[in-house]
Amino acid sequence: xxxxxxxxxxxxxxxxxxxxxxxxxxxxxxxxxxxxxxxxxxxxxxxxxxxxxxxxxxxxxxxxxxxxxxxxxxxxxxxxxxxxxxxxxxxxxxxxxxxxxxxxxxxxxxxxxxxxxxxxxxxxxxxxxxxxxxxxxxxxxxxxxxxxxxxxxxxxxxxxxxxxxxxxxxxxxxxxxxxxxxxxxxxxxxxxxxxxxxxxxxxxxxxxxxxxxxxxxxxxxxxxxxxxxxxxxxxxxxxxxxxxxxxxxxxxxxxxxxxxxxxxxxxxxxxxxxxxxxxxxxxxxxxxxxxxxxxxxxxxxxxxxxxxxxxxxxxxxxxxxxxxxxxxxxxxxxxxxxxxxxxxxx
Amino acid sequence: xxxxxxxxxxxxxxxxxxxxxxxxxxxxxxxxxxxxxxxxxxxxxxxxxxxxxxxxxxxxxxxxxxxxxxxxxxxxxxxxxxxxxxxxxxxxxxxxxxxxxxxxxxxxxxxxxxxxxxxxxxxxxxxxxxxxxxxxxxxxxxxxxxxxxxxxxxxxxxxxxxxxxxxxxxxxxxxxxxxxxxxxxxxxxxxxxxxxxxxxxxxxxxxxxxxxxxxxxxxxxxxxxxxxxxxxxxxxxxxxxxxxxxxxxxxxxxxxxxxxxxxxxxxxxxxxxxxxxxxxxxxxxxxxxxxxxxxxxxxxxxxxxxxxxxxxxxxxxxxxxxxxxxxxxxxxxxxxxxxxxxxxxx
Numbered sequence: 277x278x279x280x281x282x283x284x285x286x287x288x289x290x291x292x293x294x295x296x297x298x299x300x301x302x303x304x305x306x307x308x309x310x311x312x313x314x315x316x317x318x319x320x321x322x323x324x325x326x327x328x329x330x331x332x333x334x335x336x337x338x339x340x341x342x343x344x345x346x347x348x349x350x351x352x353x354x355x356x357x358x359x360x361x362x363x364x365x366x367x368x369x370x371x372x373x374x375x376x377x378x379x380x381x382x383x384x385x386x387x388x389x390x391x392x393x394x395x396x397x398x399x400x401x402x403x404x405x406x407x408x409x410x411x412x413x414x415x416x417x418x419x420x421x422x423x424x425x426x427x428x429x430x431x432x433x434x435x436x437x438x439x440x441x442x443x444x445x446x447x448x449x450x451x452x453x454x455x456x457x458x459x460x461x462x463x464x465x466x467x468x469x470x471x472x473x474x475x476x477x478x479x480x481x482x483x484x485x486x487x488x489x490x491x492x493x494x495x496x497x498x499x500x501x502x503x504x505x506x507x508x509x510x511x512x513x514x515x516x517x518x519x520x521x522x523x524x525x526x527x528x529x530x531x532x533x534x535x536x537x538x539x540x541x542x543x544x545x546x547x548x549x550x551x552x553x554x555x556x557x558x559x560x561x562x563x564x565x566x567x568x569x570x571x572x573x574x575x576x577x578x579x580x581x582x583x584x585x586x587x588x589x590x591x592x593x594x595x596x597x598x599x600x601x602x603x604x605x606x607x608x609x610x611x612x613x614x615x616x617x618x619x620x621x622x
Numbered sequence: 623x624x625x626x627x628x629x630x631x632x633x634x635x636x637x638x639x640x641x642x643x644x645x646x647x648x649x650x651x652x653x654x655x656x657x658x659x660x661x662x663x664x665x666x667x668x669x670x671x672x673x674x675x676x677x678x679x680x681x682x683x684x685x686x687x688x689x690x691x692x693x694x695x696x697x698x699x700x701x702x703x704x705x706x707x708x709x710x711x712x713x714x715x716x717x718x719x720x721x722x723x724x725x726x727x728x729x730x731x732x733x734x735x736x737x738x739x740x741x742x743x744x745x746x747x748x749x750x751x752x753x754x755x756x757x758x759x760x761x762x763x764x765x766x767x768x769x770x771x772x773x774x775x776x777x778x779x780x781x782x783x784x785x786x787x788x789x790x791x792x793x794x795x796x797x798x799x800x801x802x803x804x805x806x807x808x809x810x811x812x813x814x815x816x817x818x819x820x821x822x823x824x825x826x827x828x829x830x831x832x833x834x835x836x837x838x839x840x841x842x843x844x845x846x847x848x849x850x851x852x853x854x855x856x857x858x859x860x861x862x863x864x865x866x867x868x869x870x871x872x873x874x875x876x877x878x879x880x881x882x883x884x885x886x887x888x889x890x891x892x893x894x895x896x897x898x899x900x901x902x903x904x905x906x907x908x909x910x911x912x913x914x915x916x917x918x919x920x921x922x923x924x925x926x927x928x929x930x931x932x933x934x935x936x937x938x939x940x941x942x943x944x945x946x947x948x949x950x951x952x953x954x955x956x957x958x959x960x961x962x963x964x965x966x967x968x
Binding site: 286287288290291292294316317318319330331333334345346347348374375378379380382383384386387388389397398401402405407408411412414415425427474550602605606607609610611612613615616 | 632633634636637638640662663664665676677679680691692693694720721724725726728729730732733734735743744747748751753754757758760761771773820896948951952953955956957958959961962
C-alpha cells in the first residue's frame with residue numbers, strides 16, 4: 277500500500293508532527309510512503325522519502341522539492357506539460373494540533389474527495405476543544421472529571437478546591453497547561469494559558485490518579501490496542517512529549533483486572549462509534565473510585581500510538597478499506613425547472 | 623467594495639443557494655459582485671455577473687465559464703500564461719446546508735487565508751448540528767426547547783408526549799422534518815428523517831407558539847436587525863422556504879414589548895459573541911411563558927436575512943473590516959535545533 281503521510285501544519289505542534297512523521301518510516305516498513313509536508317505558510321511540498329530528516333525542514337531545504345496544489349481527487353504538481361497527480365492509496369493525517377486536529381485537514385480532504393485516515397470534521401471540532409469534549413461525553417453517558425470554564429474576559433474566579441489543573445481548551449501536548457497549588461498561583465497560570473487560547477478549563481488535580489490509555493479503531497471489527505499505564509511525572513512537559521512522539525517499539529500491557537479492562541474498552545467504543553469512524557484515536561482515562569472517567573481524546577495521537585498495537589501496519593490497510601463516505605446528494609434542479617416551466621406558461 | 627458571492631455546493635440546499643445568490647444582485651447595488659459557483663461536483667467556476675440566472679446552472683451552461691483553483695490567498699484561473707488571481711475584497715459564503723454551513727467552506731477559506739464572511743469552523747460545526755446547538759446553548763446558559771435524541775440504530779422509543787416534531791440533526795430548510803400527532807405516525811416520520819441523516823432530535827410540537835427572528839452581527843458595534851415575527855403555517859415546507867430565500871425588501875418589525883425585545887437581543891448577543899464573529903446569523907426564538915428559548919441558529923440564513931436590516935450593504939462593508947483573524951503561530955524549529963546541537967556534541 278502507498279500511504280501519503282501528511283504532516284507539519286500551522287500549529288504549535290508543527291515540530292512534533294515532523295517527529296511523528298519520521299517515526300513512521302521505521303514503523304511502516306512494508307508500505308510505500310509518500311511524504312507531503314505542510315509548511316508554516318500552509319504550502320504543500322512533496323518530500324523525498326529517502327532524504328527525510330528533521331534538518332530538511334529546519335533549514336528550509338524542503339522548498340527545493342515540488343510544491344503541490346490540492347484539487348479534486350488529490351495533490352497535483354504543476355509543470356510544463358500540465359498537472360500531474362501524486363499517486364497514493366490513502367492519506368494518513370499526522371498533523372498534530374491546529375489544522376490537523378481542529379477539522380481543517382478533514383474538511384479539505386472531504387471536500388476534495390481524497391481518502392484519508394483521521395477523524396472527520398465534526399469529530400475533530402468536538403475533540404479538539406476540551407469543553408466540547410465534555411459535552412460530547414455527557415451526551416454519550418460517559419463520565420468525565422468535573423470542571424469549570426473561563427473565557428479570557430471573564431472574572432478570574434473559581435469555586436473548586438485546590439490543587440487544580442488549568443488547560444487551554446484547544447491545545448494538545450501540554451502546551452500552556454499548569455498545576456495550581458493555591459489561589460496565589462492562579463493568576464499567573466491563567467496568564468500563561470491565555471497566551472495560547474481564549475478559553476480554559478479548570479479541573480481538580482488528582483495526585484497519583486490511576487491513568488490508562490486505550491487506542492483503537494473500527495475496521496470490519498474492533499481493533500483495540502493493549503491498555504497502557506503511562507509512567508509519568510506530574511505531567512509530561514513539552515520536551516518530554518516531544519521525545520514521546522518518536523516511540524516506535526511495542527510496550528507492555530498494563531496489569532489490570534479483567535472487568536476494569538472491559539469497562540475501559542466499552543467506554544472507548546461508546547466514544548468512537550460512529551463519530552470517529554475512519555480514524556485511529558487514543559483515549560486517556562482516569563480511574564477514580566472504580567469508575568472510568570474520560571480525561572482526554574487524542575484525535576491524532578503521537579506517532580499514531582503505533583507502539584500500542586501488535587499489527588499497526590496491517591491495521592492501517594484494513595482501516596483504509598473501511599473509511600466513512602459522505603452521502604452522495606443528487607442535484608437535479610427540480611425546483612428551478614418547475615419555476616421555469618411556470619414562467620413559460622404565464 | 624468587490625464582494626465574491628460563493629454559492630451552490632454539494633448540498634440539499636444547492637438550489638436555494640442559487641436563489642439567495644441571485645437575490646444579492648438586487649440587494650447589493652452599490653457593490654461590485656464577483657460570482658463563484660461551487661457545482662455539484664465541487665468544482666469552482668467564475669460566473670459572469672451580467673448573465674447570472676437560474677437556468678445557467680440547471681442547463682449546465684456555467685461550465686463554459688472559467689474553472690478556478692483555490693490556493694493560498696484566493697481563487698485562481700489557470701491559463702497559457704500562468705495563474706491569474708480573481709480579484710475581490712471579501713468572500714460572502716452563501717452556501718446553505720452541507721459544505722457551507724457544516725464548516726468545510728470556513729476551513730477552506732481559513733486554511734488558504736481568504737477573507738470571508740461566514741461562521742468559522744467551530745461555530746459552523748456546532749450550529750450545523752441541532753444536537754450540538756443544544757450543548758452550546760447549555761454552556762452559555764441559554765434555554766432551549768426540551769428534546770430527545772435518536773440515532774439510526776437506536777430503539778425507536780420516545781418518552782415525550784405527542785404531538786412532537788422530528789428533525790434530522792444536520793439539515794436546514796425543513797428538509798426531512800415531520801410533525802407527529804400520535805405514536806402510530808412515529809415510524810414513518812423517523813423513516814423520512816433517517817433518509818436524510820443518521821441522527822434526529824425530537825421536540826414537543828407547540829401549537830401556535832410565538833416565534834421571533836433576530837439577525838445581526840458585531841462590527842465595531844452591535845448591528846442588530848429588526849425583530850420579525852414570521853407568519854407561517856404549521857411550518858414552512860421546502861417549496862415555500864425556496865420562495866422565502868428570494869426576499870429582498872424590508873419587512874415591518876414585530877410589535878413587541880420593550881423588555882421582551884431586550885431579552886431577545888441579550889440572548890442573541892450571548893450566542894453570537896465571540897463564537898460567531900465574522901458572520902451574519904439569524905436566531906429563531908420561541909417565547910414560552912415569558913421565557914426566550916433558542917429554537918434554531920441559522921448560520922447562513924436565506925438571502926442573508928437582508929430584508930431585516932436597514933443598511934445591509936453598508937453592514938457588509940463594516941463587517942469585512944472586523945473579521946476575526948487566526949493567531950499567527952511562529953515556527954522557529956527550536957526543538958529540532960536543540961536536538962541537532964546535542965547530536966553534534968555527542
